[in-house]
Amino acid sequence: MSNIKCIIVDDEPVAREILESHLAKIENVEILGSCKNAMEAFQIISSQEVDLIFLDINMPEISGLSLARSINKNIKIIFTTAYREYAVDGFDLQAVDYLLKPISFERLLQGVNKYLNETVHVPQEPLQKISSESAETFFVRSDRKMVKIDCDEILYIESMADYIRIFLKTKNVVTRETISNIEAKLPKNEFLRVHRSYIVAQNAIDSFTAEYVEIGKKQIPISRSYKNEVLKWLED
Structure with missing residues (x-):
């Protein structure tokens, strides 16, 4: 399979960095450029063969929608935006996908595979991460x-109503997110849900009983609904 040649267009540096980090983990994806506005994107499009654009919608001067309307229709678009209300306009332009920020690696990989299935009209094996050995990261x-x-720095995660607190080795981070959404971003087999309000890093567990796991001086309860699964893993 030849590489998917893509560009990123977003006026927010952090948003571009997130996409660059995610795309670097996917096999057969080549980033031709990372652009802060439509004019920079036009320069790459006019000089190189571009297959796919990850395109923000709400940008100054020339919006992502305007850019999408003005380029060759053979170039496919995956919109990336913080605004759900633009979805109809995005799909009217026959976008491959519409990703809402913050964008997880798994959701981005799904979009890239959707592009592959739509453009290559034969069954394809889904693209995978380049290496499962590299450290996993995500943004909140x-x-x-x-x-x-x-993820290697996470000790445990605690849910607090509409927010979660991520306890890292060197600091804590609070974000407005559900614990289930965060759980979906974590590498499988490295984290353990022990309670509806707690996820723990398996390697961070210092000791445990039938009632709790201990990380440092923190005792984290094991709830009844998770107890069998948790104790089975811990006692194996």
């Missing part, structure tokens, strides 16, 4: 900015 919104979370 905290204090009006996107903060990178390195």
Whole structure:
């Protein structure tokens, strides 16, 4: 399979960094450029063969929708935006996908595979991560900015109503998110849901009983609904 040649267009540096980080983990994806506005994107499109654009919608001067309307229809679009209300306009332009920020790696990979299935009219094996050995990261919104979370640094995660607190080795990060959404971003087999309000890093567990796991001086309860699964894993 030849590489998917793509560009990123977004006026927010952090948003571009997130996409660059995610795309670097996917096999057969080649980033031709990362652009902060439509004019930079036009320069790449006019000089190189581009297959796919990850395109923000709400940008100054020339919006993502205007850019999408003006380019060759053979170039496919995956819109990336924080605004759900633009979805209808995006799909009217026959976008491959519409990703809402903050964008998880898994959701981005799904979009790239959707592009592959729509453009290559024969069955394809889904693209995968380049290496499962590399450290997993994702971003969450905290204090009006996107903060990178390195999964290797997570000790445990606690849900607090509409917010969660991620306890890292060196700091804590609070974000408005559900614990289930965060759980979906974590590498499988490395984290353990022990309670509806707690996820723990398996490697961080210092000791346990039938009632709780202990990480440092923190005792984290094991709820009845998770007890059998948790104890089975811990006692194996």
